[in-house]
Amino acid sequence: MHGKPLVYFDSAATAQKPSIVIQTISDFYRDHYATVHRAIYELAIRATEQYQQTRQKVQRFLHAKKREEIIFTRGTTESINLVAYSFGKAFVKPGDEILVSAMEHHSNIVPWQILCEERGAVLKVIPMNEKGELLLDEYAHLLNKRTKLVAVNQISNALGTVNPIKKMIQMAHEKGAKFLVDGAQSAPHIPVDVQDLDADFFVFSGHKVMGPTGIGILYGKEELLNQMPPYQGGGDMIEKVTFSHTTYNTLPFKFEAGTPMIAEIIGLGAAIDYMEQVGMENIQQWEAELLRYATAQIKDIPGLHIVGQAAEKRGGLISFIIDGIHPLDIGSLLDLHGIAIRTGHHCAQPVMDFFHISSTARASFAFYNTKEEIDYFVSCLQECIRKIKN
Numbered sequence: 001m002h003g004k005p006l007v008y009f010d011s012a013a014t015a016q017k018p019s020i021v022i023q024t025i026s027d028f029y030r031d032h033y034a035t036v037h038r039a040i041y042e043l044a045i046r047a048t049e050q051y052q053q054t055r056q057k058v059q060r061f062l063h064a065k066k067r068e069e070i071i072f073t074r075g076t077t078e079s080i081n082l083v084a085y086s087f088g089k090a091f092v093k094p095g096d097e098i099l100v101s102a103m104e105h106h107s108n109i110v111p112w113q114i115l116c117e118e119r120g121a122v123l124k125v126i127p128m129n130e131k132g133e134l135l136l137d138e139y140a141h142l143l144n145k146r147t148k149l150v151a152v153n154q155i156s157n158a159l160g161t162v163n164p165i166k167k168m169i170q171m172a173h174e175k176g177a178k179f180l181v182d183g184a185q186s187a188p189h190i191p192v193d194v195q196d197l198d199a200d201f202f203v204f205s206g207h208k209v210m211g212p213t214g215i216g217i218l219y220g221k222e223e224l225l226n227q228m229p230p231y232q233g234g235g236d237m238i239e240k241v242t243f244s245h246t247t248y249n250t251l252p253f254k255f256e257a258g259t260p261m262i263a264e265i266i267g268l269g270a271a272i273d274y275m276e277q278v279g280m281e282n283i284q285q286w287e288a289e290l291l292r293y294a295t296a297q298i299k300d301i302p303g304l305h306i307v308g309q310a311a312e313k314r315g316g317l318i319s320f321i322i323d324g325i326h327p328l329d330i331g332s333l334l335d336l337h338g339i340a341i342r343t344g345h346h347c348a349q350p351v352m353d354f355f356h357i358s359s360t361a362r363a364s365f366a367f368y369n370t371k372e373e374i375d376y377f378v379s380c381l382q383e384c385i386r387k388i389k390n
């Protein structure tokens with residue numbers, strides 16, 4: 001980049017791909033390409049097998065009880081929209097309440113707003129403190145008999161906070177509410193066990209777990225998914241169609257209308273194999289070390305403030321602002337050194353409003369990053385600050 005080796009610190013937005021993922025997708029298109037489900041010829045049977053294997057891999061990756069509980073979507077955003085639409089249609093009535101937290105990504109706010117507007121329900125917000133920690137006492141007060149669903153991220157993309165999701169799920173269940181975990185920032189970085197969490201829904205995106213774009217996952221408890229109506233109508237999701245009446249397919253197909261994202265699903269399977277070979281515990285440990293190393297180096301830079309300082313565990317990202325310098329200028333100057341960081345509101349405008357800022361600079365790490373890259377980033381950052389201030 002600009003004649004320098006790339007330092008990629010934007011994995012919270014999307015992750016780089018291992019060769020095996022690219023290879024698997026191109027092999028599939030070149031040598032094995034066919035549709036799934038519908039054909040009896042060998043090529044399609046093999047494609048169907050490979051595609052179904054991904055469902056099993058995701059089941060294993062999330063420790064789900066059954067593979068029927070794994071629904072393929074286009075991403076976290078579509079998974080949340082699916083639940084808002086279908087769960088909303090089945091369970092949410094006027095006067096009911098949906099809870100989200102103050103640190104959600106727009107994709108875990110707007111679908112619930114749309115649902116609440118349509119059903120006459122009320123959206124309530126679990127507040128946070130200046131460190132970027134959710135206030136669990138306030139959460140306990142907000143939960144009540146009218147709360148139908150709580151939707152909270154496990155790790156915040158804007159602040160790095162790791163939320164105490166297991167405890168929050170238990171608290172929701174005690175009041176009879178269901179819980180959706182936005183795992184977009186956790187599935188790529190920490191081991192996830194949906195049964196241990198007792199999550200009702202867990203969603204994530206393929207492109208953040210080293211897989212391709214255009215594929216995402218919705219995990220849902222079987223008994224809930226069975227009670228929810230389909231999200232879209234079309235091929236594959238039906239059992240029998242007549243002009244007077246249609247009956248629907250069983251799980252997971254009821255929620256997968258149309259020809260699926262076959263190559264992307266197969267690519268996701270390769271990505272999950274890869275992540276598991278590296279080891280989710282190893283990934284978690286290395287990223288924690290990178291975070292510790294980077295935080296120690298940048299925290300004393302004069303005028304630099306880290307936005308999001310949760311005392312408990314934090315995810316591998318640092319959101320920061322520097323007095324008198326716009327984050328956009330930091331990002332643009334670092335880019336000239338070959339360093340890719342994200343600047344902006346990170347699709348979390350309410351978080352920015354809370355801190356009375358319009359944007360931050362965000363460096364986010366993945367297991368392929370190194371301490372040498374952090375050294376280079378810190379020295380370039382200091383140079384940029386000197387340049388702008390002089």
Ligand code: PLP
Pocket residue numbers: 012013075076077078105107108153155156157182184185205
């Ligand atoms: N939720 C969180 C916490 C995210 O970080 C993101 C993406 O940045 C999303 C949801 C939306 O993911 P996607 O755009 O892949 O659907």
